[in-house]
Amino acid sequence: MNTYLRENSISQHLTLLKEAKAAVNIPVIASINCVSPNEWTTFAKEFEEAGADAIELNVFYLPANRNTQPGEIEQMYLTILEKIKEEVKIPVAIKIGMYFTNIVAMTDKLKASGANAVVLFNRFYEPDINLKTLEIVASEVFSSPADLRRSLRWVGLVSSSVPHLEIAASTGIHNGDAVIKELLAGAQVTQLCSTIYQNGPGVISQILKDLKSFMQKWNFKNIDEFRGRLSYKNIPDPMLYERSQFMKYFSGNH
Numbered sequence: 020m021n022t023y024l025r026e027n028s029i030s031q032h033l034t035l036l037k038e039a040k041a042a043v044n045i046p047v048i049a050s051i052n053c054v055s056p057n058e059w060t061t062f063a064k065e066f067e068e069a070g071a072d073a074i075e076l077n078v079f080y081l082p083a084n085r086n087t088q089p090g091e092i093e094q095m096y097l098t099i100l101e102k103i104k105e106e107v108k109i110p111v112a113i114k115i116g117m118y119f120t121n122i123v124a125m126t127d128k129l130k131a132s133g134a135n136a137v138v139l140f141n142r143f144y145e146p147d148i149n150l151k152t153l154e155i156v157a158s159e160v161f162s163s164p165a166d167l168r169r170s171l172r173w174v175g176l177v178s179s180s181v182p183h184l185e186i187a188a189s190t191g192i193h194n195g196d197a198v199i200k201e202l203l204a205g206a207q208v209t210q211l212c213s214t215i216y217q218n219g220p221g222v223i224s225q226i227l228k229d230l231k232s233f234m235q236k237w238n239f240k241n242i243d244e245f246r247g248r249l250s251y252k253n254i255p256d257p258m259l260y261e262r263s264q265f266m267k268y269f270s271g272n273h
């Protein structure tokens with residue numbers, strides 16, 4: 020039964036991919052959700068053959084076992100990526116969560132294992148507790164504009180520290196200002212999810228309008244003229260990215 024469901028959903032995904040390729044003249048990136056190196060890697064080739072311009076691997080392992088070492092978990096991500104890279108010639112991006120001890124080191128290892136790009140970051144389903152019924156329930160599914168801060172620092176740091184690795188910024192990007200900030204921090208592209216669910220795809224036109232008026236105001240002719248202008252390595256005081264405690268804020272010295 021499970022095999023049938025899996026084959027059926029893969030065939031639906033392949034059909035969607037082929038239809039999307041036929042319908043649009045922009046690149047189509049196929050997404051694969053991976054939880055272990057043994058599953059899913061074989062499907063990458065099928066997505067490539069169906070016309071995907073690139074593959075995005077959504078990898079997440081929930082570390083709930085106290086005997087699993089952090090290095091083993093990191094290696095699992097690298098192994099999945101290496102296996103997929105053996106299967107396909109198209110570019111492969113890997114989408115990760117923000118829970119790594121050293122995100123810069125991890126993205127550097129992903130680059131060394133063949134990643135063409137990283138997506139910073141995925142947002143996962145998280146539990147909450149309903150105190151009226153004493154049950155575990157889903158917490159808020161959608162991000163808010165304030166969640167931008169979760170991705171912005173790491174886009175600024177990784178874009179400065181890991182050469183030749185493109186970054187797709189994701190999490191908390193709800194409007195044109197957020198897109199502009201991620202580009203200034205060094206993102207190659209930005210991704211939208213929650214705002215499209217909440218406001219519909221029309222939000223993209225508004226974002227593009229806002230991006231255009233920002234560029235006109237500052238006289239930028241193309242995005243490369245300002246991409247990364249405020250990244251970690253390009254600002255006079257990189258400490259602004261490193262600052263993580265509120266001490267100064269409470270001493271009134273901010």
Ligand SMILES: Cc1cc2nc3c(=O)[nH]c(=O)nc-3n(C[C@H](O)[C@H](O)[C@H](O)COP(=O)(O)O)c2cc1C
Nearest residue numbers: 077140141142160161162189190191192211212213
């Ligand atoms: C309802 C919902 C479903 C999602 N499903 C997937 C998925 O299947 N694969 C994936 O890689 N990310 C999935 N995501 C994560 C989003 O692609 C995105 O990375 C995350 O929501 C952060 O972006 P945002 O702040 O624009 O929502 C999902 C997010 C939401 C809210």
